[in-house]
Amino acid sequence: MRSQFICVDALNGDGKLVDDYTPTAKSGATYHPLTGNLPIKVATTGVDVFYADKQALFDVSLDIPDRSVTAFIGPSGCGKSTFLRCMNRMNDTIDTAKVTGSVRIDGEEVNDRSVDPVVLRARVGMVFQKPNPFPKSIYDNVAYGPRIHGLAENKEEHDAIVETALRKAGLWEEVADRLDLPGTALSGGQQQRLVIARAIAVNPEVILMDEPCSALDPIATARIEELIDELRENYCIIMVTHSMAQAARVSQSTAFFHLGRLVEYGPTEEIFTNPKDTRTQDYITGRFG
Amino acid sequence: MHISLLTALALLVLTAIGFYIGRQRAYGAGRGRAASLHSLPNYYGYYIALWVGAPAFLLLAVYGVIGAGLVNMLVLKDLERAGAPLVAQYEAQLDQDQLYQDLQEQLVQSTAELEAVEREISYIRRENTVQAERYEDLRARLPEVSSQRISLINQIDAREEEIYLGVFQGAPVEGDGFTARAGFEFSHLPPERRQLYISNMRAYAFDEALASRDTPELRAAGALFRPYHQILRYSVAGLALALALAGLVFSRGKIAKRFRARNHVEKALSLLLFATSVIAVLTTLGIVCSLIFESLRFFGAIDWRLHEFLLGLHWSPQVGIRSDQIGQSGAFGAVPLFAGTALITVIAMAVAVPIGLMSAIYLSEYASPLMRSWAKPILEVLAGIPTVVYGFFALLTVGPFLRDVALMLGYENAATQSALSAGLVMGVMIIPFVSSLSDDVINAVPQTLRDGSYAMGATKSETVRAVVLPAALPGIVGAILLAVSRAVGETMIVVMAAGQGANLTINPLESVTTITVQIVALLTGDQEFDSAKTLSAFALGLVLFMLTLLLNIIALRVVQRYREKYD
Amino acid sequence: MTEFKRAPQISDAVARRLAQRHRAEIRFQVYGLSAIGVAILVLLILLGSIGYKAVSAFSAHTLTLNVVIDPDLADPRGDRSESSLRRGSYNRMMQTALETEFPGVTSRAHMRELFGLYTAVNAAGLLQKVVKSPDLIGETVTYEMPISDDVDLYLKGRSVEERFEDVEAPLSLIEHEDGVALSSPAPVFEGFLTLVREAYITRAEAAEARASAAFDRASLPGIDAQTAEAERANAQRELRTGELWRERVTRLNTEGLTLQPDGPRLLVRVNEGVVRVTRLSADGRSAEGEVVLPLENLAQARHWTRWILETPASAARLTDRQIVWTRALEERGFVKKRFNTWLFTRADSREPELAGVLGSAIGSVLTMMVTMLLAVPIGVGAAIYLEEFAPKNRWSDWVEVNINNLAAVPSIVFGLLGLALFINGFGLPRSAPLVGGMVLALMTLPTVIISSRAALKAVPLSIREAALGIGASRMQTVFHHVLPLAAPGILTGAIIGLAQAFGETAPLLMIGMVAFIADAPSLSLGGFLEPATVMPVQVYLWSSGVERAFEMRTAAAIMVLLGLMIILNAFAIYLRRRFERRW
Structure with a gap:
């Protein structure tokens, strides 16, 4: 079934990307129908995902606004994580996975063969379910991205990037005096903020979060949620979450997935107060999931 | 060597320069802003360095592998040409020599006679006709006929040698005389001695100290090497440098802001990684090909009587008298070796399986963590001891001990080298193999099965016997098969402790021989590479390889299927 | 009601069987314990018997002679040039020195017996001394050398009751x-x-x-x-x-x-x-x-x-007279017992008292260098390819099966491959450490690949995802994150594989590394092509030596070999303990 919000088809010409992904001017961006004043950052049309012979995602079309938080909710195995991983082509790392359909960021096709996933992933940061800092120092964790992407010329610039990223992730105060400590020595919540800092350090436009709080205690979760709310000012944040409360707290728009299909997508208040589909209603009222 | 080293050094310098050029150009293209480039500047450097270094070094490597052979080939061509008149002269003299021709004729007759006798013998044997007297008579005549023939062959050889020496000494020495003589000398050498001649020639060309003989012919022939060597060496060096420069120019032109240098470098790296994984496959291929190829030559040498090799009861390859003798040269019935291998393997398994399995059961089901942490490494020490040490132990401690015990018990023919001592010691060697494999298998049995048994009031040993072992049985069988394949292929223990006599016996106190022992016996010491005796080692190797391969495949299948069951 | 009647009967039967079952339980445990006991006992006997034999080879009796360097004998041309000194008859001088100790010995046969107390090869050592400092000519030199192996055994009480x-x-x-x-x-x-x-x-x-x-x-x-x-x-x-x-x-x-x-x-x-x-x-x-x-x-x-x-x-193998002379020399202080340095400083020799393991140890070092330089990079490279890059298809399955089977191919088959391919095919020299190292590298390759793959596999997926997620390429992910984390495991596997290769004998017999090598190969680039032998093969060669003294030397060589293997394995264990990371 098609999703209810048929999106305006993507925009910038033929969707071809040049060798190198340099951000193009956003002047031609169309504004998102849900939010009105926010431009569309990510537009997907007819995305199907297959793992080996099994289809995991069916024909998902959906537009995501910039500078806001979009939450994907739905029962386990409904394909929300799979869909998230389509946006930075993480599915490429799974041999048997096959993605068809169109995913565009700022109108540029992500699945195009000419797009280097490496460059793409620098623009689309990702935070995983379990905090996964590298077993290196806090400093190296954050500086690794800028280093491989050549974002800094010298030590001072690196230091500056690391500090900025850690500040933005709200971790600077806690770790400023022990940047040499291994990242794995931090607490779970701190680790997750470190991972967010690591993602911010390469200056992404979109940040994908795959259940970022599922491994954390309530206090750490609250801290992360606050952070997400702050980051919303500058980034397009897409998060998968299991917790409907969390989706309600931090997101502006919410998409509900079920059995590999997008069931309903709309402003968060509307989804939670006035769902149009009975399955959505059943899910938020706790009949299944 | 010298010039090659110099070239290699020059290439290294060029590669380094290429790297810097790449980096500099990348900075230039990005106007000093690394972030605006597609890849990090270093990758542009690597890209150029690859283009500069890889093709040129590859060329050098190829030259290193085939260079010497190529020069040899060219020189041998020259030698052949130089020696051709003398060879012609020699052949003409052979043709004209009455004595030689007579001898050749006699040889033909004698060969025919021998063949006739052998044919009749094999006819009688095959048809099982009752002609005992005739058979005995033929059997008695066989050595006579064959020795007559051998003496003829020796006479022919002697006559050939005489004429050869006449021609050789009569040849002129002025001008290119020595080269011609060398060519003639080389053409007259039997194949197995040619390699030595070539290395002596090379010694005079490059380093006299390595020469084992000093004749004017060798010196003259050695002189032939230098020009070829020089030309090839310089042209390869020049070509390598040219390749490097061409690579530099080509790759330098590609550097641009949007150029995906990292992708190209990574592609090259992943090709290299792929190549390393191919080596493992090539090894198998090499084993299979070389074994099959040499075995085919062996079967050719025994006239494709495969059944005689696989089913024959008599093994005495050492008897081969002459390589050009037709028909039989030694007896190649490998059954005694198979039987010996089987006997020793059975003894080894009789030691290793009960001890290995019981220790595995005890360690995984009963032992405290502390005991496990001590006993397992100690058992693993047994696996780490080199097999030659086990061989020494079997030969000097176990063998004499068993012999003394046997003598004490009244068995008089006891020898130090026996199937029993080799088998016992091999069994000890295999214990850790059986125990660690069984340990894995037993640990893979789910705890729920055990719990089910305990819940019904079974004791530990009943649970082990009635639940754990049956559940683990396929895995244990696989482990035992792997251990058998290990025992079949084990070499040093049997070489040192089992003996050489190809006895067809099941008496463990006698000395027996195995496939591996015979391979070692046939291939150590002096050997001419083309004789059936030497080649038979490869046929044995092929049998060994097939046998172990089969055991492994079955074992791995069984174990894998077992794992799947409980995953 | 029937249940109540039957219950006591059942419990009686159970009770009767219970003792029997407990006895079976204990028996079973005893079997298991004794299996372990037997294995450990055999290990102890093995090490003990070899150690017992080896102990006496670590000491050696020496014969010290006061040799007068006779100018006529030492310098036949009289010009003190090296070539002249090298022609001197130093053995004659040593014989004279011994004769002066026993003036009563006159008959030729008895003299032969007397000179049998040492090996004439020792004259070479005296020659070296004189060539190094020609001033010694005319002086009396105190020259110490190993005494003949039979005499040595006698003095150690090993041959004569x-x-x-x-x-x-x-x-x-x-x-x-x-x-x-x-x-x-x-x-x-x-x-x-x-x-x-x-x-x-x-x-x-x-x-x-x-x-x-x-x-x-x-x-x-x-x-x-x-x-x-x-x-x-x-x-x-x-x-x-x-x-x-x-x-x-x-x-x-x-x-x-x-x-x-x-x-x-x-x-x-x-x-x-x-x-x-x-x-x-x-x-x-x-x-x-x-x-x-x-x-x-x-x-x-x-x-x-x-x-x-x-x-x-x-x-x-010792005459009465030799025994008497030996005891006399011992009383006069010419025969002393000391640590057997020859065992560690000399290459092989036909004379047991002069045979040492140095030559084969150098051969082993050269061979292992080749093995290491080939097997480790190729093995790790193949493991990285198979684990991180290879698409899962028929080919990679086949490679996997192939490697597993290769790991179980008998080592001697690799020797046959080396003989057919490297020596007869490529024309590389026989007995050379280069060829030996190549053969052992092929043999070790599967071990290195399998252990490296296990180590790579143990690095959790989250690390890879984290790196990929911030835009590292696959190659960067592997070389910056996965490989460093897997390195201890890979190293451990590689060392264990090398230790295995270090103790391997059979394939080297095939490629002719069983030669008698009296000169240690040089530790240089050329040494890789010189004929050499390795320590396990040296053990094999000595174990077939006729002299009883070789038996002890074999045991001593085994102790050295085992010592080196223990060091290698201990290093591997240390690495594993030190850097092991549980995820």
Whole structure:
């Protein structure tokens, strides 16, 4: 079934990307129908995902606004994580996975063969379910991205990037005096903020979060949620979450997935107060999931 | 060597320069802003360095592998040409020599006679006709006929040698005389001695100290090497440098802001990684090909009587008298070796399986963590001891001990080298193999099965016997098969402790021989590479390889299927 | 109601069976424990027997000679040039030095025995000394060298059973042409005669026992005529042997004893000299003998020593005279026991006392260098490709099966491959460490690949995702994150594989690394192509040596080999413990 919000088809010409992904001017961006004043950052049309012979995602079309938080909710195995991983082509790392359909960021096709996933992933940061800092120092964790992407010329610039990223992730105060400590020595919540800092350090436009709080205690979760709310000012944040409360707290728009299909997508208040589909209603009222 | 080293050094310098050029150009293209480039500047450097270094070094490597052979080939061509008149002269003299021709004729007759006798013998044997007297008579005549023939062959050889020496000494020495003589000398050498001649020639060309003989012919022939060597060496060096420069120019032109240098470098790296994984496959291929190829030559040498090799009861390859003798040269019935291998393997398994399995059961089901942490490494020490040490132990401690015990018990023919001592010691060697494999298998049995048994009031040993072992049985069988394949292929223990006599016996106190022992016996010491005796080692190797391969495949299948069951 | 009736019966039956079941349980445990016990016991016996043999090879007796460097012998051309010095006859000087110690030795045969106390090869060491400092010519040099292996064994008490018996009885000595006559009023030699007589009787009885056994076999039911005949002939022969020994006993009792080289030997130490007894009278009161070490005087002696050598000369490979001289040299301080440095500083030699493991150790080092440089990079590369990059398809499955099978191919097959491919195919030299290293590298490759893959697999997926997620390429992910984290595991596997290759013998036999190498290969680039051997092969070569001293040296070489292997494995374990990371 098609999703209810048929999106305006993507925009910038033929969707071809040049060798190198340099951000193009956003002047031609169309504004998102849900939010009105926010431009569309990510537009997907007819995305199907297959793992080996099994289809995991069916024909998902959906537009995501910039500078806001979009939450994907739905029962386990409904394909929300799979869909998230389509946006930075993480599915490429799974041999048997096959993605068809169109995913565009700022109108540029992500699945195009000419797009280097490496460059793409620098623009689309990702935070995983379990905090996964590298077993290196806090400093190296954050500086690794800028280093491989050549974002800094010298030590001072690196230091500056690391500090900025850690500040933005709200971790600077806690770790400023022990940047040499291994990242794995931090607490779970701190680790997750470190991972967010690591993602911010390469200056992404979109940040994908795959259940970022599922491994954390309530206090750490609250801290992360606050952070997400702050980051919303500058980034397009897409998060998968299991917790409907969390989706309600931090997101502006919410998409509900079920059995590999997008069931309903709309402003968060509307989804939670006035769902149009009975399955959505059943899910938020706790009949299944 | 010298010039090659110099070239290699020059290439290294060029590669380094290429790297810097790449980096500099990348900075230039990005106007000093690394972030605006597609890849990090270093990758542009690597890209150029690859283009500069890889093709040129590859060329050098190829030259290193085939260079010497190529020069040899060219020189041998020259030698052949130089020696051709003398060879012609020699052949003409052979043709004209009455004595030689007579001898050749006699040889033909004698060969025919021998063949006739052998044919009749094999006819009688095959048809099982009752002609005992005739058979005995033929059997008695066989050595006579064959020795007559051998003496003829020796006479022919002697006559050939005489004429050869006449021609050789009569040849002129002025001008290119020595080269011609060398060519003639080389053409007259039997194949197995040619390699030595070539290395002596090379010694005079490059380093006299390595020469084992000093004749004017060798010196003259050695002189032939230098020009070829020089030309090839310089042209390869020049070509390598040219390749490097061409690579530099080509790759330098590609550097641009949007150029995906990292992708190209990574592609090259992943090709290299792929190549390393191919080596493992090539090894198998090499084993299979070389074994099959040499075995085919062996079967050719025994006239494709495969059944005689696989089913024959008599093994005495050492008897081969002459390589050009037709028909039989030694007896190649490998059954005694198979039987010996089987006997020793059975003894080894009789030691290793009960001890290995019981220790595995005890360690995984009963032992405290502390005991496990001590006993397992100690058992693993047994696996780490080199097999030659086990061989020494079997030969000097176990063998004499068993012999003394046997003598004490009244068995008089006891020898130090026996199937029993080799088998016992091999069994000890295999214990850790059986125990660690069984340990894995037993640990893979789910705890729920055990719990089910305990819940019904079974004791530990009943649970082990009635639940754990049956559940683990396929895995244990696989482990035992792997251990058998290990025992079949084990070499040093049997070489040192089992003996050489190809006895067809099941008496463990006698000395027996195995496939591996015979391979070692046939291939150590002096050997001419083309004789059936030497080649038979490869046929044995092929049998060994097939046998172990089969055991492994079955074992791995069984174990894998077992794992799947409980995953 | 029926349940209640039956319940006690069941519990009775259970109770009856319970004891039995518990006994079975204990039996089972005992089996398991004893299996482990047997394995450990065998390990201890193995190490113990080798260690026991090896201990005596770590010490060696040396012979020190005060050699006068005779200018005429050392410098035949008289110009003190090196080439002239190298032509000198240094062995002659050493012989002279020994002759001056024993002026009584004159006959050629005896001199040969005397010079048999050391190996002439040692002259080379003296030559080196003189060539290094020609000033020594004309001087007296104190030169220490290893004593002959047979003498060394004797001094360690490993080859000759000997006994010294102090006697308090008058012994008169009369010198005559062939030697001396010894006589005493008491039957002082009776004990020795008894010893010999008993030995003869034992042999006679053994022969008679064998004869009767053969007769028994000949009369077994169902034996064929031919075998029976052979057995009877056998029995007759044994009977005759028995008779011969009995005859000897009779002769001993009536005529006295002439000492034979295949029986015990008797020496008499009297008046600071030694007499070797050749004949004894039947009453055990008088003897004939030959003077080996000159006596101070021929006065009647009251205190003297019977020196009985129970091991026959033929078994000890040492003559009576050599034994006497050895003890004399020892008393005079020329023979000393010290740590066997030759074992570690010399290459192989035909003379056990000069044979060392250095040559094969260098060969092992060269070979292992080749193996390491080939097997580790190729193995790790292949593991990275298969684990991180290879698409999961038929090809990669096939490669996987292939590698698993390769790991179980007998090592000797790799030797055949090396012979056919590297030596006959590529024309590389036989016996060279390069070829040996290549063969062992192919053999080790599967081990390295399998352990490296396991180590790579143990690095959690989250690390890879994290790196990929911020835009690292696959190659960067592997080389910046996965490989460093897997490195300890990979290294451990590689070291274990190398240790295996280090102890491997069979494939190297195939490519001719069994040569006798008297010069250690040079530790240089050229050394990779020189003929060499490795330590396990050295063990194999020595174990087939005829001299008994080689047996001990083999054991010593094994101890060195095992020591090195323990160090390698301990290093691997240390790495694993130190850097192991649990995810």
